[in-house]
Amino acid sequence: MSRSAHPAGPRHADVLTEGHYSAPPADLNALDPKVWARTVSRDEDGVLTVGGRTVTGLAEEFGTPAYILDEADFRARARAWRTAFGTDADVFYAGKAFLSRAVVRWLDEEGLNLDVCSGGELATALSAGMDPERIAFHGNNKSVEEITRAVEAGVGRIVLDSFQEIVRVAHIAQELGKRQKAQIRITVGVEAHTHEFIATAHEDQKFGIPLAGGQAAEAVRRALTLDGLELIGIHSHIGSQIFDMSGFEVAAHRVVGLLKDIRDEHGVELPEIDLGGGLGIAYTSADDPREPHEIAKALTEIVTRECEAARLRVPRISVEPGRAIVGPTAFTLYEVGTVKPLESLRTYVSVDGGMSDNIRTALYDAEYSVALVSRTSDAEPMLTRVVGKHCESGDIVVKDAFLPADLAPGDLIAVPATGAYCRSMASNYNHVLRPPVVAVGDGEARVIVRRETEEDLLRLDVG
Numbered sequence: 497m498s499r500s501a502h503p504a505g506p507r508h509a510d511v512l513t514e515g516h517y518s519a520p521p522a523d524l525n526a527l528d529p530k531v532w533a534r535t536v537s538r539d540e541d542g543v544l545t546v547g548g549r550t551v552t553g554l555a556e557e558f559g560t561p562a563y564i565l566d567e568a569d570f571r572a573r574a575r576a577w578r579t580a581f582g583t584d585a586d587v588f589y590a591g592k593a594f595l596s597r598a599v600v601r602w603l604d605e606e607g608l609n610l611d612v613c614s615g616g617e618l619a620t621a622l623s624a625g626m627d628p629e630r631i632a633f634h635g636n637n638k639s640v641e642e643i644t645r646a647v648e649a650g651v652g653r654i655v656l657d658s659f660q661e662i663v664r665v666a667h668i669a670q671e672l673g674k675r676q677k678a679q680i681r682i683t684v685g686v687e688a689h690t691h692e693f694i695a696t697a698h699e700d701q702k703f704g705i706p707l708a709g710g711q712a713a714e715a716v717r718r719a720l721t722l723d724g725l726e727l728i729g730i731h732s733h734i735g736s737q738i739f740d741m742s743g744f745e746v747a748a749h750r751v752v753g754l755l756k757d758i759r760d761e762h763g764v765e766l767p768e769i770d771l772g773g774g775l776g777i778a779y780t781s782a783d784d785p786r787e788p789h790e791i792a793k794a795l796t797e798i799v800t801r802e803c804e805a806a807r808l809r810v811p812r813i814s815v816e817p818g819r820a821i822v823g824p825t826a827f828t829l830y831e832v833g834t835v836k837p838l839e840s841l842r843t844y845v846s847v848d849g850g851m852s853d854n855i856r857t858a859l860y861d862a863e864y865s866v867a868l869v870s871r872t873s874d875a876e877p878m879l880t881r882v883v884g885k886h887c888e889s890g891d892i893v894v895k896d897a898f899l900p901a902d903l904a905p906g907d908l909i910a911v912p913a914t915g916a917y918c919r920s921m922a923s924n925y926n927h928v929l930r931p932p933v934v935a936v937g938d939g940e941a942r943v944i945v946r947r948e949t950e951e952d953l954l955r956l957d958v959g
């Protein structure tokens with residue numbers, strides 16, 4: 497390997513105030529299977545391969561930046577969730593994490609249902625031929641047009657998010673001569689993120705109807721009187737990137753408590769509860785996510801225990817994982833451009849994308865890993881910040897990362913675990929074109945969402 501085309505940046509941990517990379521990893525060429533898609537490895541030349549394709553070949557064929565998605569891994573993760581929950585429960589993939597028609601077909605084939613939260617997601621699902629009965633429609637401000645389309649299409653459930661929406665959906669369904677199956681989304685007073693959960697003040701948010709003060713009970717009372725609705729259950733979603741099951745425990749306890757109150761007041765045992773999504777994935781080696789079978793076991797046990805204590809029939813459980821299915825299955829492939837060492841600080845490595853293809857670092861201070869993937873290197877570790885090409889200093893892709901000191905323009909680097917909330921939150925900032933999503937498997941590569949073109953941009957600009 498050629499050494500140090502660029503001077504190494506500082507390698508001392510003392511310039512880092514936060515982040516996982518307090519010290520360089522022992523082997524910069526190693527690929528931690530926790531953060532990379534399952535078929536990823538290096539070939540004899542040190543080039544990263546996925547689904548039987550080299551990243552150098554993929555870059556040549558499809559250009560960079562590009563999201564590279566491991567189809568076998570996606571299907572395996574979807575199947576693992578399905579199998580873990582068995583036939584007495586339902587798994588709704590949360591389409592907001594990443595949705596395309598190919599993904600809808602894979603989900604369909606693997607026996608998963610789908611959660612959509614806008615007319616656009618619903619249109620994608622329907623156009624890919626998803627059985628509407630297997631679609632759940634979410635959103636805190638569904639328009640009349642969206643509700644009408646969902647009811648007409650025959651979606652399996654609408655998740656009601658406000659008192660106004662209860663009346664609106666019931667009215668639209670009745671006008672269409674239908675009785676719409678629905679759940680009511682409640683806020684249980686728990687908000688969970690990563691390793692922690694808090695149990696105060698999180699009812700102060702736009703989603704759901706608070707359990708507190710009897711509001712959720714009142715919503716149920718109203719829904720049960722409306723002919724246009726068939727109330728089938730209660731929904732709760734407590735947060736994102738959760739590793740600790742105790743937040744779900746409190747949520748299940750409170751949802752089951754409401755089911756018990758409903759039974760006592762109305763003599764009705766609602767048949768379903770949905771505990772939402774939010775299960776965490778590994779973005780860096782420091783994260784330790786749980787396997788679907790552990791999550792399924794924990795959630796089923798919690799609900800069963802709570803129902804037995806309340807003498808309720810155990811309802812059918814559903815969950816809505818998005819990130820946990822698609823997140824780990826893709827990485828973003830970038831070409832290195834400018835490499836700028838800043839004396840006694842770090843080296844800034846610019847890539848040909850940035851905050852337009854991954855807003856999560858700027859928006860949530862999210863942590864990512866990164867690796868040189870077009871070759872291996874035995875150069876020293878160099879402390880870097882991987883940044884994009886946008887006109888904004890917050891345009892950071894990976895805040896603190898070690899890359900080999902001989903990194904040079906033209907090298908390919910990849911950021912793993914970008915399958916969720918990267919393409920789906922991508923923008924055209926600076927009129928940068930959104931990258932394609934390329935699905936790979938068995939030595940084949942196929943574009944499932946094509947790269948945006950300047951023509952696409954200009955078509956929207958009507959002059």
Ligand code: LLP
Pocket residue numbers: 590592593611634733735736737772773774775816817818819820856860916917
């Ligand atoms: N169900 C409901 C009702 C939700 O609101 C969400 C996510 C999910 C399921 C799926 O959650 P997941 O399993 O994917 O964590 N843009 C943020 C995440 C926002 C999640 C919003 N709701 C991010 O990039 O981290």
